[in-house]
Amino acid sequence: MRSTKLTRLGALLAVLALVAAACGGGGAAGDTTTTAAPDDTPSTEAPPATDAPPETEADGDTGGDEPEPVTIEWWHIQNQGAMLELWQTLADEFVEMNPHVTFDIVVNENEAFKDAIQPRLQSNDPPDLFQSWGGGDLADQVEAGLVRDISSEVSGWIDNLSAGAVSLFEVDGGLYAVPFDLGMVGFWYNKELFAQAGIDAPPTTWDEFLEDVQTLKDAGITPIAVGGQDKWPAHFYLAYLILRIGGQQAIEEIATNRDFDHPAVIEAGNQLQRLVDLDPFQEGFLASPWPGPDGEAGWIGTGQAAISLMGQWGPGEYANSGGHGEPDQLPSERLPFEMSWFPFPEVEGGVGDLNDGIGGGNGFAVGADAPPEAIEFLEYITSVENARRTGETGAILPVTKGAEDSVTEPLMVPLLESLASSEFVQLYLDQYFPAAVGEAINDETQKLFAGQATIEDAIQAINAAFASS
Amino acid sequence: MTGLWGRPSAPQPPTRAMQTTSQRVEAEPERAQPALPRPLKGAPGRASWPVLAALILPALLVYGLFVIYPIVQSLRFSVYNWNGLGPLVNWVGLGNFVEAFNSAEFRAAVLHCFIIAVLSLALQLPFALSLAVILNQKLAGRGLFRTMFFAPYVLSEVVTGVVWRQLLRPDGMVDRVIESVGPLLPGVTEEAVQEFTRPWLGDPEVALYALFFVLTWKYFGLHMILLLAGLQGIPSELKEAAAIDGAGPWQAFRHVTLPLLGPTIRISVFLMIIGSFHVFDLVWVTTKGGPVGATQTMATYLIDFGFGRSRFGYAGAVSILIFAISMVLALLYQRFVLRRDVEGALT
Numbered sequence: 001m002r003s004t005k006l007t008r009l010g011a012l013l014a015v016l017a018l019v020a021a022a023c024g025g026g027g028a029a030g031d032t033t034t035t036a037a038p039d040d041t042p043s044t045e046a047p048p049a050t051d052a053p054p055e056t057e058a059d060g061d062t063g064g065d066e067p068e069p070v071t072i073e074w075w076h077i078q079n080q081g082a083m084l085e086l087w088q089t090l091a092d093e094f095v096e097m098n099p100h101v102t103f104d105i106v107v108n109e110n111e112a113f114k115d116a117i118q119p120r121l122q123s124n125d126p127p128d129l130f131q132s133w134g135g136g137d138l139a140d141q142v143e144a145g146l147v148r149d150i151s152s153e154v155s156g157w158i159d160n161l162s163a164g165a166v167s168l169f170e171v172d173g174g175l176y177a178v179p180f181d182l183g184m185v186g187f188w189y190n191k192e193l194f195a196q197a198g199i200d201a202p203p204t205t206w207d208e209f210l211e212d213v214q215t216l217k218d219a220g221i222t223p224i225a226v227g228g229q230d231k232w233p234a235h236f237y238l239a240y241l242i243l244r245i246g247g248q249q250a251i252e253e254i255a256t257n258r259d260f261d262h263p264a265v266i267e268a269g270n271q272l273q274r275l276v277d278l279d280p281f282q283e284g285f286l287a288s289p290w291p292g293p294d295g296e297a298g299w300i301g302t303g304q305a306a307i308s309l310m311g312q313w314g315p316g317e318y319a320n321s322g323g324h325g326e327p328d329q330l331p332s333e334r335l336p337f338e339m340s341w342f343p344f345p346e347v348e349g350g351v352g353d354l355n356d357g358i359g360g361g362n363g364f365a366v367g368a369d370a371p372p373e374a375i376e377f378l379e380y381i382t383s384v385e386n387a388r389r390t391g392e393t394g395a396i397l398p399v400t401k402g403a404e405d406s407v408t409e410p411l412m413v414p415l416l417e418s419l420a421s422s423e424f425v426q427l428y429l430d431q432y433f434p435a436a437v438g439e440a441i442n443d444e445t446q447k448l449f450a451g452q453a454t455i456e457d458a459i460q461a462i463n464a465a466f467a468s469s
Numbered sequence: 470m471t472g473l474w475g476r477p478s479a480p481q482p483p484t485r486a487m488q489t490t491s492q493r494v495e496a497e498p499e500r501a502q503p504a505l506p507r508p509l510k511g512a513p514g515r516a517s518w519p520v521l522a523a524l525i526l527p528a529l530l531v532y533g534l535f536v537i538y539p540i541v542q543s544l545r546f547s548v549y550n551w552n553g554l555g556p557l558v559n560w561v562g563l564g565n566f567v568e569a570f571n572s573a574e575f576r577a578a579v580l581h582c583f584i585i586a587v588l589s590l591a592l593q594l595p596f597a598l599s600l601a602v603i604l605n606q607k608l609a610g611r612g613l614f615r616t617m618f619f620a621p622y623v624l625s626e627v628v629t630g631v632v633w634r635q636l637l638r639p640d641g642m643v644d645r646v647i648e649s650v651g652p653l654l655p656g657v658t659e660e661a662v663q664e665f666t667r668p669w670l671g672d673p674e675v676a677l678y679a680l681f682f683v684l685t686w687k688y689f690g691l692h693m694i695l696l697l698a699g700l701q702g703i704p705s706e707l708k709e710a711a712a713i714d715g716a717g718p719w720q721a722f723r724h725v726t727l728p729l730l731g732p733t734i735r736i737s738v739f740l741m742i743i744g745s746f747h748v749f750d751l752v753w754v755t756t757k758g759g760p761v762g763a764t765q766t767m768a769t770y771l772i773d774f775g776f777g778r779s780r781f782g783y784a785g786a787v788s789i790l791i792f793a794i795s796m797v798l799a800l801l802y803q804r805f806v807l808r809r810d811v812e813g814a815l816t
Contacts, residue, residue: 284668
């Protein structure tokens with residue numbers, strides 16, 4: 001009968017589709033251990049150490065003055081390569097030294113983390129340690145009493161860390177997170193494509209930069225890749241132009257007056273327009289995210305575009321998205337072409353300094369009810385020896401004093417030099433302001449890139465977000 | 470929140486009216502008069518109150534907890550400016566609703582949903598109907614075709630989104646096919662083809678239509694199967710009688726098949742409209758509502774401007790508005806279109 005045949009075929013196809021879907025999911029998660037929801041977490045509980053198995057059940061038998069067993073729930077976003085492994089190793093080592101501690105580690109991809117953490121914060125149940133960028137989000141969490149002022153608990157060792165990095169996580173005089181990484185956004189570029197277009201030195205002024213973009217374009221090379229769909233990669237351009245034109249003072253004035261209508265912003269919009277008018281971005285950049293084969297990182301990683309304005313995590317992701325090498329190698333070893341870095345150029349007539357940067361750090365915020373062991377663990381991972389281990393992965397720029405030179409990745413050298421001589425690092429604008437304002441800045445930048453808004457429209461929309469937040 | 474309670478109106482009417490026409494014809498005389506509760510009372514075996522309570526309470530509890538309670542909570546949040554953390558203190562009255570009405574992005578999101586609904590009715594429905602009619606004929610390999618056309622519906626929207634995102638990317642397979650096939654067509658030049666290909670999901674002017682294409686690819690199979698089932702419920706005697714009376718194929722289709730397919734078509738239309746208002750997964754995976762909001766739907770707007778910006782009060786207001794829009798349309802449709810079916814009309 002036709003109908004049974006139809007049913008059978010349908011069932012077969014359904015099974016095939018399920019298998020395909022399952023494989024797709026498996027492939028994506030295979031090398032990342034990413035989990036989006038805390039509920040179905042494959043909680044990577046630290047395996048027992050080799051010589052002294054610290055099973056929590058065993059603790060009960062030994063009795064005596066063994067400390068109470070505690071579990072540290074730790075959410076981080078280093079979901080790729082060497083850092084993923086290193087965090088696990090450090091947790092294992094910590095458990096070895098403190099057998100009463102168990103870890104519940106939840107790893108999320110950057111964007112997924114932002115969604116996954118929300119319900120936990122709203123239900124007033126923050127993880128003990130979780131990724132933080134400081135800024136407006138952290139201030140909101142402080143106001144809601146979700147994170148703990150740890151300044152007295154860490155006073156014995158916090159001075160070992162760079163004061164600039166620590167200051168990103170201070171809110172009203174209290175300290176709520178411990179930084180482990182601080183970097184700066186700048187231009188990563190493909191030296192071979194530059195040579196091919198006949199450009200021998202990176203530009204130092206905005207006009208030179210625009211000329212080089214045109215030169216690249218004339219040579220048939222896509223000058224710039226930008227993750228226009230994710231929006232924040234585009235916002236770096238606007239943020240840097242504001243900083244170079246108006247300097248630190250302009251951003252402080254914007255923040256104090258809660259008013260984006262500032263001469264530096266208007267001039268930044270005009271300068272950005274000059275870039276957009278050159279049509280320098282990859283085809284379909286508005287549908288390109290940051291990572292992935294069709295993302296900004298993919299265009300750079302496959303050598304299809306020459307320049308990308310991105311932070312210190314750029315090279316690792318170029319190699320990932322380009323499909324080169326193994327995750328435990330340094331990015332420069334993985335990439336099949338030579339790359340380098342130059343700071344965002346100075347704008348003629350601007351007051352900002354060439355070495356001041358838009359940047360930010362990664363830190364771990366401490367949940368309001370985190371056990372003291374969580375703080376001890378932060379001390380452990382930011383100790384000089386361990387910070388050096390993070391630096392050696394080439395994915396992290398450690399903030400512990402004495403660990404700076406552990407970064408052996410040659411690509412990071414120019415970035416670190418610039419960072420060392422900078423007197424001011426401004427946190428990414430979309431993190432610095434409250435979430436609604438940050439997102440409005442990102443939205444409006446995307447419109448500027450798409451040629452669908454003027455800087456005056458953008459200022460109006462961003463100010464509306466200030467009013468509503 | 471909306472995911473849970475934005476839908477409740479949808480499933481009910483379909484199950485009711487999806488009884489085949491013939492069943493309903495038989496059922497008709499028996500349930501002529503009585504109001505709904507009556508048959509329960511008079512039913513043989515007579516369910517006692519404890520039994521009724523035991524049967525209904527669990528469902529009622531789940532419904533209350535996951536449908537009614539979230540709606541009430543959303544209503545409460547919607548009058549505050551609230552970032553999701555801490556107590557509700559910043560009362561703004563109807564401010565959030567006013568802001569949504571004044572937001573060009575929200576109005577655009579509503580418009581996009583209507584565009585998808587209208588396009589679905591104008592293109593997807595006739596397409597599914599013609600396929601159903603063709604596959605209702607005796608045709609070699611028709612079982613295979615039916616399965617093939619239905620297969621996309623079986624895929625999850627996320628898988629569909631990931632696949633089509635790769636197919637539609639610049640220089641992706643869609644562009645390649647157009648580039649290689651285009652010039653073979655008479656009167657089509659290489660330049661015209663180059664002009665035509667574009668970043669389908671990255672061009673604000675075409676992204677919504679590219680997405681509609683993918684939605685059609687995914688859902689025409691469902692409607693084809695529904696209509697096919699409807700077609701098979703039409704007694705062949707009627708068509709034979711029409712043929713004896715001298716009706717041509719078109720006349721038989723227009724005056725016999727189409728009217729008798731009415732109830733099924735009305736259900737398809739209903740599903741398409743409701744579906745258009747709830748488009749989310751596919752958009753989120755492919756464009757996230759971009760580029761520059763060109764594919765923002767009501768649901769992606771809610772996530773982006775509410776949750777994405779930690780504005781949960783505003784999200785509450787927007788979700789109430791989405792609920793209201795969907796509810797009003799569903800009720801109107803039931804009142805004026807589906808009523809015929811509920812009352813047992815044949816056509």
